[in-house]
Amino acid sequence: MATDAPPPEGRSDTSPAQPTTEAFNAVQASAEFADLRRSFRSFAFPLTIAFVTWYLLYVLLCNYAGGFMSTKVVGNINMALVLGLAQFATTFLIAVLYSRHAASKLDPKAEAIKSRMEADV
Amino acid sequence: MSAAHTLYPAVQLAATEGASEHRPLIITLFAAFVVATLFITVWAGRQTKSASDFYAGGRQFTGFQNGLAVSGDYMSAASFLGIAGAIALFGYDGFLYSIGFLVAWLVALLLVAEPLRNSGRYTMGDVLAYRMRQRPVRTAAGTSTIVVSIFYLLAQMAGAGVLVSLLLGITSDFGKIVIVALVGVLMILYVTIGGMKGTTWVQMVKAVLLIAGTLLITFLILLKFNFNISDLLGTAASNSGKGAAFLEPGLKYGATGVSKLDFISLGIALVLGTAGLPHILIRFYTVPTAKAARKSVNWAIGIIGAFYLMTIVLGFGAAAILKPGDIIASNKAGNTAAPLAALEIGGGSGSTGGAILLAVISAVAFATILAVVAGLTLASSSSFAHDIYANVIRKGKATEKEEVRAARWATVAIGIVSIALGALARDLNVAGLVALAFAVAASANLPTILYSLFWKRFTTQGALWSIYGGLSSSVLLVLFSPVVSSKPTSMFPSVDFAWFPLENPGLISIPLGFLLGWLGSVIGKEKPDTDKYAELEVKSLTGTGAH
Numbered sequence A: 001m002a003t004d005a006p007p008p009e010g011r012s013d014t015s016p017a018q019p020t021t022e023a024f025n026a027v028q029a030s031a032e033f034a035d036l037r038r039s040f041r042s043f044a045f046p047l048t049i050a051f052v053t054w055y056l057l058y059v060l061l062c063n064y065a066g067g068f069m070s071t072k073v074v075g076n077i078n079m080a081l082v083l084g085l086a087q088f089a090t091t092f093l094i095a096v097l098y099s100r101h102a103a104s105k106l107d108p109k110a111e112a113i114k115s116r117m118e119a120d121v
Numbered sequence B: 001m002s003a004a005h006t007l008y009p010a011v012q013l014a015a016t017e018g019a020s021e022h023r024p025l026i027i028t029l030f031a032a033f034v035v036a037t038l039f040i041t042v043w044a045g046r047q048t049k050s051a052s053d054f055y056a057g058g059r060q061f062t063g064f065q066n067g068l069a070v071s072g073d074y075m076s077a078a079s080f081l082g083i084a085g086a087i088a089l090f091g092y093d094g095f096l097y098s099i100g101f102l103v104a105w106l107v108a109l110l111l112v113a114e115p116l117r118n119s120g121r122y123t124m125g126d127v128l129a130y131r132m133r134q135r136p137v138r139t140a141a142g143t144s145t146i147v148v149s150i151f152y153l154l155a156q157m158a159g160a161g162v163l164v165s166l167l168l169g170i171t172s173d174f175g176k177i178v179i180v181a182l183v184g185v186l187m188i189l190y191v192t193i194g195g196m197k198g199t200t201w202v203q204m205v206k207a208v209l210l211i212a213g214t215l216l217i218t219f220l221i222l223l224k225f226n227f228n229i230s231d232l233l234g235t236a237a238s239n240s241g242k243g244a245a246f247l248e249p250g251l252k253y254g255a256t257g258v259s260k261l262d263f264i265s266l267g268i269a270l271v272l273g274t275a276g277l278p279h280i281l282i283r284f285y286t287v288p289t290a291k292a293a294r295k296s297v298n299w300a301i302g303i304i305g306a307f308y309l310m311t312i313v314l315g316f317g318a319a320a321i322l323k324p325g326d327i328i329a330s331n332k333a334g335n336t337a338a339p340l341a342a343l344e345i346g347g348g349s350g351s352t353g354g355a356i357l358l359a360v361i362s363a364v365a366f367a368t369i370l371a372v373v374a375g376l377t378l379a380s381s382s383s384f385a386h387d388i389y390a391n392v393i394r395k396g397k398a399t400e401k402e403e404v405r406a407a408r409w410a411t412v413a414i415g416i417v418s419i420a421l422g423a424l425a426r427d428l429n430v431a432g433l434v435a436l437a438f439a440v441a442a443s444a445n446l447p448t449i450l451y452s453l454f455w456k457r458f459t460t461q462g463a464l465w466s467i468y469g470g471l472s473s474s475v476l477l478v479l480f481s482p483v484v485s486s487k488p489t490s491m492f493p494s495v496d497f498a499w500f501p502l503e504n505p506g507l508i509s510i511p512l513g514f515l516l517g518w519l520g521s522v523i524g525k526e527k528p529d530t531d532k533y534a535e536l537e538v539k540s541l542t543g544t545g546a547h
Helices: A021-029 A031-064 A079-120 B003-007 B009-020 B023-046 B051-059 B063-074 B077-119 B124-128 B134-168 B173-224 B229-239 B243-247 B257-276 B278-286 B290-321 B324-330 B337-345 B352-393 B400-421 B430-444 B446-454 B460-479 B506-522 B530-542
Strands: A072-074
Touching: A021 A031, A021 A079, A021 B530, A031 A079, A031 B077, A031 B257, A031 B530, A072 A079, A079 B077, A079 B290, A079 B530, B023 B173, B023 B352, B051 B173, B051 B278, B051 B400, B063 B173, B063 B278, B063 B290, B063 B352, B077 B124, B077 B134, B077 B243, B077 B257, B077 B278, B077 B290, B077 B324, B077 B337, B077 B352, B077 B430, B077 B446, B077 B530, B124 B134, B124 B278, B124 B352, B124 B446, B134 B173, B134 B278, B134 B337, B134 B352, B134 B400, B134 B430, B134 B460, B173 B229, B173 B278, B173 B290, B173 B337, B173 B352, B173 B400, B229 B243, B229 B290, B257 B278, B257 B430, B257 B446, B257 B506, B278 B290, B278 B352, B290 B324, B290 B337, B324 B337, B337 B352, B352 B400, B430 B446, B430 B460, B430 B506, B446 B460, B446 B506, B446 B530, B460 B506
Parallel strands: none
Antiparallel strands: none
């Protein structure tokens, strides 16, 4: 098995120190947080709409474009199978794209806000 | 007892005879898995001291470990038995399950996993109720968690019943009850003793076994066709008796305008359901940070994607090497196609190789069912204890000890309920049953999760309308659908109260859930709690003050 590390020792889950309501409101209204929110939303929301649309297009093609989907591509492999496999490919691709975006654009900004807020508590 | 078993006993017997010579082997494999997992459970149980250990495994699993466990939790009997069966019977149309089940992970990755990890503690209800009045929204979240999990449990128990009749040749209900009861008792033990820690390790072991078993059968099937996929597909098409149509969409869902709508409904439910499944969502609490949660999802997408690619070979392979009549004769919904294919590829019934492969694959399927059932039970008992008992009944005044004790008792109760349900869903395709759980999750949970995280004006009334509206519409539509009555494959085939024509309610109930969440928020005098939203939004995006 690949996961042979022993599970961690039990620890108790006391509530971490929480910033005040005022602090949360102030951060939410700050330009820095607005920038983080924009970096997240402007990437994740359009991409979500894109992959849901692409997936629904595939479902609709299956339903209403039988002729097109039954076109043979190679041997017995038809358009329906190719497009189905393309859904797999785009899923892997989007996961990679998002993770790279998150690591480069979101994590540093989030980390900066978090460490400052927790230092102030 | 289904008509199929009495009408076509030949296949049943063939498989059973193949198995019966090697019954000691089958029982040994089953027993080995049970002993190993119980050992893990007891060992994990010794380290389970706090509520955080019980609910969230101490939050110290790595992204990879949790990714493996998420895969284990997700690849249920539906994926293994159900999809292979659906493809073996209906060809290409069964493939939609594989695609939908996978693409759905992007919703979890992009919108849900990280914010949920940052802002919740133990349950889905933590996030749903964050900005809202606690008691009503916690009650709603707990209710929908339990309903979704029970739908899902029903599918797993149907899978368990199928395996028993195939392997032990028991056509009496007694044997089935014994096995279903055994599954129930084991899951109670896993969860009450091992908590999230034990359950997570069981999921990991199971994921490795399932991938290994599937790889083996996939390899052997491909070997038989010299790794020529086109050849495999061609043989499946001609052997199915349906020709090229078997490789094209429409065999199951293309007949009428209504069945085409059913296909769309299923498609939507699959892609939107995953990110609303409580037993999947609580897995993200087992890692220390949102980054680790992201890593878990990425591992899960890789593992699950590879597995679903293999289901294509498994399903079409079963269609290529088995007689189509045999698949239906063994189980009307095709649930036994994968084990039968294993028997055939190993040399056929009566051969040692066939019997060994059948035993291995059945043991893997059994492990799969046990692990998923444990995950579902943990999700529902956690939600009962944390959302309903601690926060509603005791109004937040219960101690950690009392809360965990309540969770353990809830586990016993849910175990008993699922044993009782185990008898119901015999001839339904288990993938179809799971798709119902997805529809309920997408209708009742997903709208509230998304609105809570991203929409400033969302209110308690909106959350309640959305959860209860999505929940009741999806459940009622299933109740009055052909899944429950009117068709030979229904739960109650001899009566007909199915006025709703679609088998999957998602097309109606999911938009309704979203609509009600919006409507409930914009009408009425309630002001959204902006302080709490500031807290949730900052927390969910930055991880400040996360548990």
